[in-house]
Amino acid sequence: MTTLLSIKNLHIGYGGIQAVKGIDIHVEQGELVTLIGANGAGKTTTLKAITGLLKPTAGTIEYDGKNIVGEPTYKIASQGLVLVPEGRGVFPGLTITENLQMGAYSRPRHERASIAEDIEHKFSLFPRLKERAKQTAGTLSGGEQQMLAISRALMARPKLLLLDEPSMGLAPIMVQKIFEVVREVSRRGVTILLIEQNAKLALQVSQRGYVMDGGIVTLSGDSKSLLVDPKVREAYLGEDVAV
Amino acid sequence: MDTFLQQLVNGLTLGCVYAVVALGYTMVYGIVQLINFAHGEVVMIGAMVAFSVITALAGSGMPPLAIVLLSLLAAIPACMLVGYTVERIAYRPLRNAPRLAPLITAIGVSIILQHVALLIWGRNYIAFPQIVRTESYVLTTSVNSATITNIQIAIIVLSVVMMAGLIALIYKTRIGIAMRATSQNAAVAGLMGINVNSVISFTFIIGAGLGAVAGVMVGSYYGIAYYQMGFLLGLKAFSAAVLGGIGNLGGAVLGGLLIGVIEAFGAGYMGDVTNVCTLNQFLPGFAAMCDANSNASLLGSNYKEVYAFVVLILVLRFRPSGLLGERVSDRA
Ligand SMILES: Nc1ncnc2c1ncn2[C@@H]1O[C@H](COP(=O)(O)OP(=O)(O)OP(=O)(O)O)[C@@H](O)[C@H]1O
Ligand SMILES: [Mg+2]
Numbered sequence: 001m002t003t004l005l006s007i008k009n010l011h012i013g014y015g016g017i018q019a020v021k022g023i024d025i026h027v028e029q030g031e032l033v034t035l036i037g038a039n040g041a042g043k044t045t046t047l048k049a050i051t052g053l054l055k056p057t058a059g060t061i062e063y064d065g066k067n068i069v070g071e072p073t074y075k076i077a078s079q080g081l082v083l084v085p086e087g088r089g090v091f092p093g094l095t096i097t098e099n100l101q102m103g104a105y106s107r108p109r110h111e112r113a114s115i116a117e118d119i120e121h122k123f124s125l126f127p128r129l130k131e132r133a134k135q136t137a138g139t140l141s142g143g144e145q146q147m148l149a150i151s152r153a154l155m156a157r158p159k160l161l162l163l164d165e166p167s168m169g170l171a172p173i174m175v176q177k178i179f180e181v182v183r184e185v186s187r188r189g190v191t192i193l194l195i196e197q198n199a200k201l202a203l204q205v206s207q208r209g210y211v212m213d214g215g216i217v218t219l220s221g222d223s224k225s226l227l228v229d230p231k232v233r234e235a236y237l238g239e240d241v242a243v
Numbered sequence: 244m245d246t247f248l249q250q251l252v253n254g255l256t257l258g259c260v261y262a263v264v265a266l267g268y269t270m271v272y273g274i275v276q277l278i279n280f281a282h283g284e285v286v287m288i289g290a291m292v293a294f295s296v297i298t299a300l301a302g303s304g305m306p307p308l309a310i311v312l313l314s315l316l317a318a319i320p321a322c323m324l325v326g327y328t329v330e331r332i333a334y335r336p337l338r339n340a341p342r343l344a345p346l347i348t349a350i351g352v353s354i355i356l357q358h359v360a361l362l363i364w365g366r367n368y369i370a371f372p373q374i375v376r377t378e379s380y381v382l383t384t385s386v387n388s389a390t391i392t393n394i395q396i397a398i399i400v401l402s403v404v405m406m407a408g409l410i411a412l413i414y415k416t417r418i419g420i421a422m423r424a425t426s427q428n429a430a431v432a433g434l435m436g437i438n439v440n441s442v443i444s445f446t447f448i449i450g451a452g453l454g455a456v457a458g459v460m461v462g463s464y465y466g467i468a469y470y471q472m473g474f475l476l477g478l479k480a481f482s483a484a485v486l487g488g489i490g491n492l493g494g495a496v497l498g499g500l501l502i503g504v505i506e507a508f509g510a511g512y513m514g515d516v517t518n519v520c521t522l523n524q525f526l527p528g529f530a531a532m533c534d535a536n537s538n539a540s541l542l543g544s545n546y547k548e549v550y551a552f553v554v555l556i557l558v559l560r561f562r563p564s565g566l567l568g569e570r571v572s573d574r575a
Contacts, residue, residue, distance in 0.1 A: 051434060073433035081433070089431040091424045101417070102424050106436025156436065228554075 002029045003062075004191050005050070010059035012042070013048050019045045021215040027160065027193050032186040033214070034194045034202040034223065037212035043195045044086050046212075047162050052076045063160065076104035080159035083168060086195075088149040092138030093189055094163045096129050098146050099137050099148055103155030105227075115155070122151040125181075143174035150181060154190075161185065164195045179205055199236035203227045211236065248382060248389035250506065250511035255465065256395040258503020259402035263457040264480035265451030265487070265495035266409060273490040274426045276342070277334060280349035283477015284356035285325055285451045289318040289458025290468040291364050294371055297572065301372040310374055311463070318455040325356070326451025327444055335440070353473075360470040368469045371462055372510045398460045404451060406496055412449070414494065422446055426490070479506075482555045488565030495567060502551040509550030517541040 005027040011130055012020040020042040027033045048054040050061055052073040055236040060067050068076050077083075090100050100122060104115045123130035126147045132140065137148055146166055153161060163182065167175040175198065183205050185190050196202035203209050209234060211219040219226065226232050264286055271279045299542035300310045333352050337345040379390040413419035425432040425442045433439050461476065462468045483502045487494025517522070519539045520533040532539050558566065 034343065048268060053430060053433070074436050074438045075432075077434055077436040083435065085431060089428055091427045091431070091433070098420050098423075101420060102432070102435045102437070105417070105421065151436075154368075193483050 001126060003027070003195065004029045006060075006062040007046075007050070008060045008062075009066075010046065010049060010061065011057045012054055013057050018057075020049070020056075023212070023215075023217045025193075025210055025217065026192060028032045029078050030189060030191055031208065032182070032192045032194065032206045034196055034206040034209045035212060036196055036199040036202055036209060038197075038236075041212040042215040043212055044164055045166050047085075047195060050076075050162065051081065052219055056064075070183065071212060075126060077156070080156065081162070082153045082156045082158035082160070083162040084149045084153045086101050086164040086168070088142075088145045090137040090140070090145050090152070095134050095135055095136055096140070099152050100155050102226070103152035106156055108121075118155055118157075122154065126151060142169050143177075146170065146178060147181075150178075150185075154185065158190060160191045162193050162195070165197060167196065167198050167201070175201070186211055199232065200227070203232075245383065245385060245387055245389045246511055252382070252389060252391050252395060253511075254504035254507030255500060256398050256503070258500035259399050259505060260457050260460050261476075261480045261483045261502050263402050263405060263453050263460075264476065265499045266406070266492060267454045268481050268484040268495040269487075269489055269492060269495040270422075270446050270450045272371070272484070274422060274443055275334070275338070276348060276405065277345050278481065279447075279450075280477070280481075281329055281352040281356055282450065282454055283475075283480070284327075284353050284360070285322050285454040285474035286458040286461070286480075287360060287470065287473030287478055289322045289455035290462035290472065291360055291369075291458075291470070292318040292321045292455075292462070293459040293462055294364070296424025297372055301374055308459060311459075314516060315438075315456060315459055318459050319452050322451040322455035322458070323448045326447040326454070330447040331354075332445060335443075345435070346447055350385050351518040354479075357470055357473070364468075364470060368467050371468065373466065374455060375463075394463055398457075401456065401460065409449070409453070409479075410492065418442070418445060424477045428488040460530055471542065479548075479551055482551060485565055486555050486558055488568030491565070491567045493565035494565055501554070505550050505554050506547055510547035512555075513540075513546065513550070515540070548564045 003026050005025070007023060010020055010023050011018060013024070023046065025035070035043055035046070037229075045054065049056045052068070052071055052075075058071060063070050063076070063081055064079065068081075091102065094102065095118065100119045101218060103114070104111075104118065107115060123133070128144055129148060129151065137145060140148060141175040150166065166178050166182065170178065179201050182192065182194060186205070194202055203226055206223045209220065209223045209226045210217050211226065219229065219232065264282065267282045267285070268279060271277060271282070296314040296317045297310055300311070300313065303310075329352050333348050335344050339350060377396070378393045378394075381388040381390055383389060413422060421432065421437045421442050422445070424435065425437060427437055429439050432442070440443055461472070480499065483498035484495045485498070486501060487496070487498030518538065519529040520537050523529040523533050562568065
């Protein structure tokens with residue numbers, strides 16, 4: 001296995017406040033890894049640093065064998081490292097189709113035909129998006145926007161897909177659907193780092209997991225063993241383990 | 244009736260110029276939420292560069308149309324360079340600063356550009372050599388028919404072509420969609436692999452290019468240019484953008500045309516309506532003024548600059564986001 005993403009001793013602060021205090025995370029090619037943790041643990045902050053939206057105060061982020069700290073966001077994205085941001089971040093005034101086209105922005109122009117095919121493919125996965133192809137994304141429901149956000153990210157044909165709480169604020173049936181999609185994307189060979197608060201589902205779909213709390217990684221390991229870990233069960237699965 | 248038609252023609256001509264300039268304000272505002280007060284000066288520089296080219300070539304025996312074309316070909320890249328440079332060195336470092344900082348900077352840049360023009364072209368009004376003969380065409384069959392000149396036709400046609408081109412650019416091309424994406428959510432645009440800085444530069448460049456053409460148009464229309472001409476022109480075009488709803492392209496066009504037409508009608512009619520002798524019949528007390536000058540009016544055409552702003556204030560009173568202003572929910 002080759003390591004696609006390797007984060008070492010990462011520190012990130014907002015002004016004087018340290019939000020991430022030295023974490024180590026690695027993701028191997030083809031893996032589906034999850035990062036769980038409570039509100040304010042530093043998950044989104046970590047993703048922002050990976051994608052170049054925030055500059056870390058210390059540490060390295062190696063992607064595909066090279067340190068990407070300090071590279072601008074658009075260059076990182078065009079190397080196939082794509083984030084579906086927290087809160088979806090669809091372009092509300094662009095149509096569904098235009099949103100998908102923007103997802104493929106970093107692909108070369110001569111791929112036009114295959115970009116058009118990919119759009120059709122996303123439409124076949126999510127018929128709701130096809131029905132509303134010419135409407136603006138701002139008119140979609142939350143769940144539909146999440147489908148669009150994921151589809152848009154896939155338009156880039158990412159090597160590493162980062163998902164920041166894709167199930168946030170969605171109805172249970174929609175949450176199921178999102179997780180099915182994540183599993184399917186992973187099965188097709190895309191490496192995924194999945195941030196979730198829905199720890200149970202996240203640990204069920206993933207192979208490995210990290211637990212973050214207060215800016216540090218407190219636990220990590222096989223998702224199967226994390227699922228039965230008493231500390232995880234008590235703090236993140238809401239189970240009463242005191243027998 | 245003919246006065247009406249004539250003022251409409253004049254107003255639409257002027258309105259086209261305002262609209263083209265207003266597009267520059269609104270595009271930049273849409274993408275970086277900055278009121279680029281220096282845009283009026285970019286227009287002025289376009290007029291000045293065109294003046295220099297036309298003056299230099301006027302006696303060369305080249306066909307007049309070729310000279311005008313060359314003046315555009317010089318003014319457009321010159322203004323694009325100014326627009327690009329201003330963004331790059333004055334606005335970009337302040338991208339994340341409090342909003343007042345870039346605003347004050349914009350005013351500073353505008354003053355600097357005026358003074359650069361003052362150094363190059365002097366402080367006097369400069370007259371455009373009349374290389375293209377003005378031809379008037381009558382519009383109706385009556386004796387004192389309203390007319391439209393070849394220059395007015397050229398201004399209107401050129402403006403419409405540019406507006407159509409801009410709309411095609413922004414709605415149909417990849418870079419145009421990227422511009423709209425950036426204006427809605429710049430951080431996410433970056434996550435899509437869009438080089439946000441390039442898109443912003445591109446926006447300034449396109450706006451400045453439009454401004455250059457507008458500068459050549461006003462210069463040719465009035466036949467004069469002046470290092471401070473960008474101030475009032477810019478202010479009116481900015482008002483046009485606000486009137487239509489800043490950030491909205493259709494709004495800039497609508498606002499520009501309205502301001503042009505209001506100004507023309509204000510100049511054409513308000514003088515008659517407020518003629519002191521007419522007023523005296525309804526509201527005695529102007530007799531002395533009327534005796535002194537039967538054509539004196541309270542609001543003569545000297546007041547023409549005022550009407551556009553009065554309308555602007557009235558519209559904003561009832562529609563603060565402008566006529567076609569975006570609903571807030573359209574923005575990210
Ligand atoms: N822009 C900011 N300025 C200052 N502090 C911030 C900022 N954004 C986040 N923080 C702080 O950094 C810490 C980590 O926040 P972060 O958004 O990374 O958490 P998270 O794990 O993604 O939480 P959630 O599950 O709620 O999304 C929190 O204490 C938060 O208050
Ligand atoms: Mg978060």
